[in-house]
Amino acid sequence: MNENTFNYFSLRARKARLGNVLNNFFINFLLVLCGFVTALSGLYFLYLKNPLGWLGFGAAVVFLIIFLYARLELKKLKNGKTENITDILSHNVISNLSKNPTAKEIAKMVYKTRSGVFLASRFRLTPEKLDFIAASLPDDPTEIFKTAREIRSEIGAAQVSGGFLALALILNYPDYEKFLGEMKLEKKDLIEGLTWYSYLYGLAKKTRRRDGGIGRDLAFGYIPELSKYGRNISLERGNYKTQIHQNQHREIIDKIIETFNSGGRQNIALIGPEGSGRTTIVEAFAEEILDADNKKVSGNLKYRQVFMLDSGTLISAAGNRGEIEGLVNEVLSEAYSAKNIIIYLDNAHLFFEEGTGSVDISNLLIPILEKGGLRIILTMNEQKYLEISSRKPSLANALNKIMVKPANEAETMKVMEDKVPYLEYNYKITFEYLALKEAYKLSERYVHDLEMPGKALNLLEAAAKYPEGRFVTADSVNRAIEETNGVKVGVTEDKEDREKLLNLESLIHERMINQVGAVKTVSDALRRAAAGVRNESRPIGTFLFLGPTGVGKTELAKALAEVYFSKESEIVRVDLNEYVKAGDVERLIATGEEDENSLVAKISKRPFSVVLLDEVEKASPEVLTTLLQLLDEGILRDSKNKEISFRDAIVIMTSNAGADKIRAAIQSGGELKKEELTEELIKSGIFKPEFLNRFDEICIFSPLGKTELREIAKLMIKSTNKTLTSQKIEVEVEDAGLDVLVEKGYDPVMGARPMRRIVQKTVENIVAKAVLSGELSSGGKLKISASDILASLE
Amino acid sequence: MIVADLFSWWYSGGYGFFASKLFDKLKSTADFFSILDLLKTLFAPFHQISAGGTSSLALDVRLRAFFDRLFSRFFGALIRIFLILVGLVALLVEFGIILVLILAWPFLPLVPFLCVFLYLNGVLI
Numbered sequence: 001m002n003e004n005t006f007n008y009f010s011l012r013a014r015k016a017r018l019g020n021v022l023n024n025f026f027i028n029f030l031l032v033l034c035g036f037v038t039a040l041s042g043l044y045f046l047y048l049k050n051p052l053g054w055l056g057f058g059a060a061v062v063f064l065i066i067f068l069y070a071r072l073e074l075k076k077l078k079n080g081k082t083e084n085i086t087d088i089l090s091h092n093v094i095s096n097l098s099k100n101p102t103a104k105e106i107a108k109m110v111y112k113t114r115s116g117v118f119l120a121s122r123f124r125l126t127p128e129k130l131d132f133i134a135a136s137l138p139d140d141p142t143e144i145f146k147t148a149r150e151i152r153s154e155i156g157a158a159q160v161s162g163g164f165l166a167l168a169l170i171l172n173y174p175d176y177e178k179f180l181g182e183m184k185l186e187k188k189d190l191i192e193g194l195t196w197y198s199y200l201y202g203l204a205k206k207t208r209r210r211d212g213g214i215g216r217d218l219a220f221g222y223i224p225e226l227s228k229y230g231r232n233i234s235l236e237r238g239n240y241k242t243q244i245h246q247n248q249h250r251e252i253i254d255k256i257i258e259t260f261n262s263g264g265r266q267n268i269a270l271i272g273p274e275g276s277g278r279t280t281i282v283e284a285f286a287e288e289i290l291d292a293d294n295k296k297v298s299g300n301l302k303y304r305q306v307f308m309l310d311s312g313t314l315i316s317a318a319g320n321r322g323e324i325e326g327l328v329n330e331v332l333s334e335a336y337s338a339k340n341i342i343i344y345l346d347n348a349h350l351f352f353e354e355g356t357g358s359v360d361i362s363n364l365l366i367p368i369l370e371k372g373g374l375r376i377i378l379t380m381n382e383q384k385y386l387e388i389s390s391r392k393p394s395l396a397n398a399l400n401k402i403m404v405k406p407a408n409e410a411e412t413m414k415v416m417e418d419k420v421p422y423l424e425y426n427y428k429i430t431f432e433y434l435a436l437k438e439a440y441k442l443s444e445r446y447v448h449d450l451e452m453p454g455k456a457l458n459l460l461e462a463a464a465k466y467p468e469g470r471f472v473t474a475d476s477v478n479r480a481i482e483e484t485n486g487v488k489v490g491v492t493e494d495k496e497d498r499e500k501l502l503n504l505e506s507l508i509h510e511r512m513i514n515q516v517g518a519v520k521t522v523s524d525a526l527r528r529a530a531a532g533v534r535n536e537s538r539p540i541g542t543f544l545f546l547g548p549t550g551v552g553k554t555e556l557a558k559a560l561a562e563v564y565f566s567k568e569s570e571i572v573r574v575d576l577n578e579y580v581k582a583g584d585v586e587r588l589i590a591t592g593e594e595d596e597n598s599l600v601a602k603i604s605k606r607p608f609s610v611v612l613l614d615e616v617e618k619a620s621p622e623v624l625t626t627l628l629q630l631l632d633e634g635i636l637r638d639s640k641n642k643e644i645s646f647r648d649a650i651v652i653m654t655s656n657a658g659a660d661k662i663r664a665a666i667q668s669g670g671e672l673k674k675e676e677l678t679e680e681l682i683k684s685g686i687f688k689p690e691f692l693n694r695f696d697e698i699c700i701f702s703p704l705g706k707t708e709l710r711e712i713a714k715l716m717i718k719s720t721n722k723t724l725t726s727q728k729i730e731v732e733v734e735d736a737g738l739d740v741l742v743e744k745g746y747d748p749v750m751g752a753r754p755m756r757r758i759v760q761k762t763v764e765n766i767v768a769k770a771v772l773s774g775e776l777s778s779g780g781k782l783k784i785s786a787s788d789i790l791a792s793l794e
Numbered sequence: 795m796i797v798a799d800l801f802s803w804w805y806s807g808g809y810g811f812f813a814s815k816l817f818d819k820l821k822s823t824a825d826f827f828s829i830l831d832l833l834k835t836l837f838a839p840f841h842q843i844s845a846g847g848t849s850s851l852a853l854d855v856r857l858r859a860f861f862d863r864l865f866s867r868f869f870g871a872l873i874r875i876f877l878i879l880v881g882l883v884a885l886l887v888e889f890g891i892i893l894v895l896i897l898a899w900p901f902l903p904l905v906p907f908l909c910v911f912l913y914l915n916g917v918l919i
């Protein structure tokens with residue numbers, strides 16, 4: 001018989017079916033009841049001197065044997081002796097298969113197994129989807145079993161359960177890549193899903209570890225003060241059953257155990273960024289030393305309790321520095337006397353520096369660390385470690401330093417898979433697998449104050465507050481990041497947004513005249529971004545706007561902020577004419593704490609915005625070199641070397657360089673080609689070619705003629721009317737009046753700028769006077785003629 | 795076929811599985827009483843009361859501390875000896891039950907036949 005042919009009449013299949021019957025609650029109960037009744041009646045008959053009692057007694061033993069066989073052997077069938085599919089199918093599968101199983105039957109049966117339901121709920125594999133696939137497959141299940149067997153080998157699982165068959169069904173579907181693609185999935189995701197299931201199933205099967213029993217702590221001291229101010233991590237982790245997936249965590253835990261097993265200085269300093277899993281390592285270490293069967297842990301380390309001390313709690317409990325020192329001294333003395341305590345100082349720098357929430361008690365701690373009488377674990381980030389060790393070299397010398405690096409993608413996924421059951425239990429929800437992937441992707445991109453896996457976990461937990469039904473999906477994660485970071489991450493699906501993007505040019509032209517080429521260029525770039533086809537390792541778009549003053553460069557930036565980011569104020573503006581010296585780079589990349597108005601501080605607060613860098617030609621060459629990385633990779637490194645993302649910003653730099661050439665070309669009736677202008681700018685040394693080449697587009701803004709100026713005047717009057725809407729007042733300027741405005745407001749050098757002043761001086765002043773004199777009241781309309789305008793200019 | 799499998803399981807895998815389950819239970823009881831740990835720390839001061847160093851203190855204080863510690867050790871030993879005794883009794887009883895069950899297991903399938911035989915021969919107790 002083919003090894004992928006199911007044998008319905010095999011002993012294993014029969015046993016599975018019998019097990020299903022016997023392990024039914026009612027039958028189980030009936031067996032026990034019959035056993036008791038026959039045993040008792042047997043005893044009764046024997047008491048009555050009736051040999052029939054032996055039969056009752058014998059029957060009771062038969063019931064007992066059947067009960068034991070059902071519970072110990074038939075409930076969870078082990079694999080058979082061969083590698084035939086009948087010998088490796090899981091109990092739930094084999095007991096539910098018919099004599100001649102078909103693809104359709106397998107598709108239905110998947111939902112009767114735990115792993116099938118797991119896969120279905122994590123990957124949104126509805127029964128309809130599997131039925132649809134099964135309908136297109138041949139009835140003979142040989143190929144399905146063959147594929148399931150291959151998946152089992154790939155994962156290294158013992159049996160082929162329902163989830164494996166679900167995946168095998170999908171992989172046998174001729175167009176499975178398209179099918180998975182529509183669900184934004186790949187084959188490896190489903191394989192990972194099954195591995196995840198196997199891991200959780202393994203955890204559930206793990207037996208309770210031996211933890212020392214009632215005599216364990218009798219020889220160790222009482223710790224009333226420490227219990228009051230510290231957190232007993234060992235107690236919290238006492239009965240957890242986690243596995244640490246990060247390879248480096250395993251190595252670090254072994255190093256900690258080794259250090260504490262040896263006779264050297266009994267302290268560990270875990271140095272690594274926030275979110276890299278320092279606390280997880282300490283928790284895992286606390287778990288390991290509670291395990292009586294752990295051979296690596298020596299007798300004098302086994303069953304030690306890890307207590308976390310938090311500077312905030314100690315500071316709030318004590319009034320002043322002296323009292324804090326007294327309190328810490330008392331707590332540490334207690335820990336020392338108890339002889340089974342390991343002190344854990346999270347963010348330990350808070351104990352070595354003065355500030356809000358921190359107190360410098362290094363005079364007390366350093367001797368303890370040097371002496372090594374009390375086991376202490378400290379954690380801090382690298383920057384703080386460097387700062388403190390330069391101030392207190394004796395501290396650095398006293399510490400056994402271990403570096404903790406951020407987790408990579410695979411490790412972060414495993415850590416999330418590990419934590420998901422706890423989140424699901426707390427929030428009463430189910431996480432889809434894609435939510436985990438999205439949490440990694442988005443946190444990597446948008447969260448900069450934490451490292452992996454911490455930032456992905458935080459985002460995943462935040463997403464639990466935005467479930468869809470009772471499921472946390474990729475959209476829940478999108479919503480969470482949008483709400484918490486104020487960014488817009490999803491590919492545009494909202495109909496209104498799509499309309500807006502498709503008509504971007506006309507929307508921009510509602511507030512901007514002319515510059516059709518520039519508007520089209522930026523609109524195209526934004527449509528690419530919204531459709532998800534842009535390069536996500538760069539800003540949404542990078543543009544250099546070249547042209548004379550007052551032709552609409554800034555106006556276009558503002559229009560983009562309003563149309564694309566829904567608010568004109570979503571603009572980060574920096575005048576580069578303030579960055580003309582080499583040393584000004586420092587101001588540009590200063591962190592938020594150093595200068596709240598620096599470029600990186602502003603973009604950190606508004607990652608999803610238009611970044612407008614004016615007068616770029618005036619910036620120093622060093623500043624321009626710094627900006628190269630921004631244009632190229634969408635990041636800048638701040639003064640603390642932390643990456644700041646510009647990948648969700650539209651970066652626009654403006655320059656008047658070459659304005660004369662543009663104007664001259666336009667006035668002579670010709671057209672200035674972009675290539676000519678850039679060549680000219682490079683030749684004259686204003687910009688270097690590597691700088692200009694970094695932009696997605698260079699847009700040339702042409703000077704405004706009188707016709708455009710007339711349209712701009714109309715827009716300005718429209719804007720005045722918009723302001724007056726609340727007072728229900730309307731203003732209209734007659735055609736002749738508009739001619740006067742254009743005549744007076746036209747300046748070929750300054751562009752539209754003088755027009756703003758003229759409209760203010762004439763139209764707005766006339767309206768103001770009319771309102772104050774009572775000539776114009778609510779509901780009224782004011783017509784302004786050419787003579788009115790001329791009079792107001794006198 | 796199933797009946798044959800039942801008997802084959804009973805005298806092979808089933809017997810081992812049953813025995814290992816019982817011994818796991820015994821191990822868990824032994825872990826609960828942690829008799830070895832109690833023995834190792836038999837004379838350690840109970841909860842480290844008066845266990846601190848006193849070498850730098852005055853003689854009378856050191857003397858008082860010595861007696862305090864002696865009392866703490868004595869009290870600790872009493873508690874531990876009591877726990878050890880309770881633990882030993884519990885383990886012994888459990889071990890006895892397990893032994894009986896393990897010895898009885900191979901004979902259990904024979905009991906129904908024996909009962910039929912006793913019935914047919916009209917044996918009474």
